[in-house]
Amino acid sequence: MNSDHLLQGLKERDPRAVAKAISLVENGDPLADSILASLDESLIDQALVLGITGPPGAGKSTLTNQIISYFRSQGKRIGVIAIDPSSPISGGAILGDRIRMMQHALDNDVVVRSMATRGRLGGLCAATGAAVRIMASSGCSHIIIETVGVGQSEMDIIRLADITALVLAPGLGDDIQAMKAGLLEVADLLVVNKADCAGAETLAMDMEAVARERREKNEGVIEVCMTVASEGKGIKDMLHVVAKIDEEYRQSGEIMKRRMKSHDLEVLDWAVELIKPKFLKMIAESDTSRKGDPRMKAVEILKKL
Amino acid sequence: MNSDHLLQGLKERDPRAVAKAISLVENGDPLADSILASLDESLIDQALVLGITGPPGAGKSTLTNQIISYFRSQGKRIGVIAIDPSSPISGGAILGDRIRMMQHALDNDVVVRSMATRGRLGGLCAATGAAVRIMASSGCSHIIIETVGVGQSEMDIIRLADITALVLAPGLGDDIQAMKAGLLEVADLLVVNKADCAGAETLAMDMEAVARERREKNEGVIEVCMTVASEGKGIKDMLHVVAKIDEEYRQSGEIMKRRMKSHDLEVLDWAVELIKPKFLKMIAESDTSRKGDPRMKAVEILKKL
Numbered sequence: 001m002n003s004d005h006l007l008q009g010l011k012e013r014d015p016r017a018v019a020k021a022i023s024l025v026e027n028g029d030p031l032a033d034s035i036l037a038s039l040d041e042s043l044i045d046q047a048l049v050l051g052i053t054g055p056p057g058a059g060k061s062t063l064t065n066q067i068i069s070y071f072r073s074q075g076k077r078i079g080v081i082a083i084d085p086s087s088p089i090s091g092g093a094i095l096g097d098r099i100r101m102m103q104h105a106l107d108n109d110v111v112v113r114s115m116a117t118r119g120r121l122g123g124l125c126a127a128t129g130a131a132v133r134i135m136a137s138s139g140c141s142h143i144i145i146e147t148v149g150v151g152q153s154e155m156d157i158i159r160l161a162d163i164t165a166l167v168l169a170p171g172l173g174d175d176i177q178a179m180k181a182g183l184l185e186v187a188d189l190l191v192v193n194k195a196d197c198a199g200a201e202t203l204a205m206d207m208e209a210v211a212r213e214r215r216e217k218n219e220g221v222i223e224v225c226m227t228v229a230s231e232g233k234g235i236k237d238m239l240h241v242v243a244k245i246d247e248e249y250r251q252s253g254e255i256m257k258r259r260m261k262s263h264d265l266e267v268l269d270w271a272v273e274l275i276k277p278k279f280l281k282m283i284a285e286s287d288t289s290r291k292g293d294p295r296m297k298a299v300e301i302l303k304k305l
Numbered sequence: 306m307n308s309d310h311l312l313q314g315l316k317e318r319d320p321r322a323v324a325k326a327i328s329l330v331e332n333g334d335p336l337a338d339s340i341l342a343s344l345d346e347s348l349i350d351q352a353l354v355l356g357i358t359g360p361p362g363a364g365k366s367t368l369t370n371q372i373i374s375y376f377r378s379q380g381k382r383i384g385v386i387a388i389d390p391s392s393p394i395s396g397g398a399i400l401g402d403r404i405r406m407m408q409h410a411l412d413n414d415v416v417v418r419s420m421a422t423r424g425r426l427g428g429l430c431a432a433t434g435a436a437v438r439i440m441a442s443s444g445c446s447h448i449i450i451e452t453v454g455v456g457q458s459e460m461d462i463i464r465l466a467d468i469t470a471l472v473l474a475p476g477l478g479d480d481i482q483a484m485k486a487g488l489l490e491v492a493d494l495l496v497v498n499k500a501d502c503a504g505a506e507t508l509a510m511d512m513e514a515v516a517r518e519r520r521e522k523n524e525g526v527i528e529v530c531m532t533v534a535s536e537g538k539g540i541k542d543m544l545h546v547v548a549k550i551d552e553e554y555r556q557s558g559e560i561m562k563r564r565m566k567s568h569d570l571e572v573l574d575w576a577v578e579l580i581k582p583k584f585l586k587m588i589a590e591s592d593t594s595r596k597g598d599p600r601m602k603a604v605e606i607l608k609k610l
Contacts, residue, residue: 025600036598056361129599263595264588270603271584272577275610279576283569290565293341294434295330298575305580305610 003034010039010138013077018111018138025130026115036130039137047136048246051161052146053183058167059193063229064146068104070235071142077109079135081128083147083157111135125156126269129262132160156269158186160262162255163245165189165238168207170199184210188220188245191238195226220254221245308339315344315443318382323416323443330435331420341435344442352441353551356466357451358488363472364498368534369451373409375540376447382414384440386433388452388462416440430461431574434567437465461574463491465567467560468550470494470543473512475504489515493525493550496543500531525559526550 006024009017024032052067054060064080071078104110113131115124128145135143145161158164166187171194184190190207192200204226211222223241227234249255282301311329314322329337357372359365369385376383409415418436420429433450440448450466463469471492476499489495495512497505509531516527528546532539554560587606 033600033604036600039598041596126599126603133598260595263599264585266599267588267602267606268581268584270600271588271606272581274603274607275580276573276577279573280569283572283576290568291346293344293438294431294568294571295338295341295575297572298431298579299338301572301576302579 003031003038006031006035007038010134013108013139015108015111018079018134019113021134022113022127022131025134026127032130036133039133043139044133044136047132047141047143048242049132049143049145049160049162050242051158051164052144052167053148053158053164053187054167054191055172056148057172058169059229060146060148060167063167063191063193063227063235064144065104066227066229066232066235067144067239068110069232070239072104072107072110076142077140078111079132079138079140079143080110080112081131081135081143081145082112082114083124083128083145111138111140123269123273125160126266126273128157129160129266129269156265158183159258159265162258163188163242163249165191165242167191167193168203169194170197170203185214188222189238189241190222190224192224192226193229195234196228196231200226221248308336308343311336311340312343315439318413318444320413320416320443323384323439324418326439327418327432327436330439331432337435341438344438348444349438349441352437352446352448353547354437354448354450354465354467355547356463356469357449357472358453358463358469358492359472359496360477361453362477363474364534365451365453365472368472368496368498368532368540369449370409371532371534371537371540372449372544373415374537375544377409377412377415381447382443382445383416384437384443384445384448385415385417386436386440386448386450387417387419388429388433388450416443416445428574428578430465431571431578433462434465434571434574460488460491461570463488464563464570467563468493468547468554470496470547472496472498473508474499475502475508490519493527494543494546495527495529497529497531498534500539501533501536505531526553 006017006021010021021032021035023029024035050067052060052064068078068080104112113135115128115131132143132145145157147157164183164187166183166189168191170192190211192204192207194200195204204224207224211224214220214222221244223245225234225238225241227238229235246255249258279301282304283297286297286301311322311326315326326337326340328334329340355372357365357369373383373385409417418440420433420436437448437450450462452462469488469492471488471494473496475497495516497509497512499505500509509529512529516529519525519527526549528550530539530543530546532543534540551560554563584606587609588602591602591606
């Protein structure tokens, strides 16, 4: 398949073309360049990129599935990128990640991609950004990036989203709740899932207080929603709020501002990704003893560039 | 405080000198160079770097505290580096991370450092490596790197350890258990904590099966331990196993091999860290529209290097 065929496939909304194009990017295939350079910028501009994050056990996957179903009932074409904290050695994706979208597996208008973290030292942000662009170019008007809200790279990835929903649930335990700390400061939407469980009201009140405080600091339209994702409850209301935030942020220029920031992040991540092989070669050639201060060696390598 | 004073402070095992030196590295202070280049390589070689990782809720912090107590009862000086999935905006460490070591707060021979992930795009591996070297140089014979076992960067950090213990507990739920997948392949020690809880025996049997399989593949000395960290049970046995693995790995050259690998990783991470400001400057200068394919722009930037 050459790049013209692939671009044609994207235009025709062929899910296999999407998968193939993303794989080319991930594998550093030379074809990737011409594909990425020929995507439909207007479709990319229009797409809504929704980040779904939160601690393990909050019900992100169930919620994502319900969101897909709702958007599909409105005839929308959906992209889903699941960031997968998988094995650094086997590179295998977690089984659950692969099967959880089975409900939509036969739907050609639900394009799912697991991005394995695969022990790469970087490039996840770059690759995810490229996947978003490819999906949007193939007509996905709504793209969901789902990631567990811990870890440095996962945080960076959330910055690729136009709007971010933090999913929480009552009774997750102290150290899990602590993980949400950073995300509370970047999320636009605070979703209290498992709203039928004990402690949900208290959690919602806490989240309301956070939202109020952030609104007072003019940090944006911060809203709290309650859902029972396993029963599909609250999904429609939540997505109305997402649509409202999207509209406000597009009018105020906030979406544009965020995209400019994420664009710079992606360029940086690509630059780093593309220079690493050169660095690795220089490290291998520079020294066989591997003794002494790593920082000094890095300084020497940069001097030789 | 100049670098001679700081190096003297490290030699005299002053915890404030350790804290100051690590901060200089984290802040990219020019003084950091001369400190890192003058550390005691022989102490660094001798130190044992133990990685403690595992999913949230497994009891890593409690276990770490017990390990510290045990080593202290043997008169050893301990360094602890807690990798903290903290806020990308405030940069604040999670309160729990700060207070959980309180038990040892007045002990000058327990040097604790929280490394906030602080929304930096990288450099966590480099900074953690530097912290290990600084602590070892100040006489810490045992250095613990504690990190939640999810996320790409956290995985890389575990590679800085000589020996890694994966802490698990029964009843953590499916998606949390799934996170351990990658870590099962890199850990030397599989610790079943909360061994007095229902399901511990089954978990231990599963882990024994994993350990057996990996031993048969000659992946090293893989051992299973059972602990009840909250009651201090099983800690001594666990640390005997750690000492045994350490001895075997030192004799076989495995520790040396791992350190050479992590040395290269650290050099790479420093090189990336040090070139980023240059990239960011070039990105800012290159284009004000922030439209088009990020990868192409990165390629252009590299051409101009």
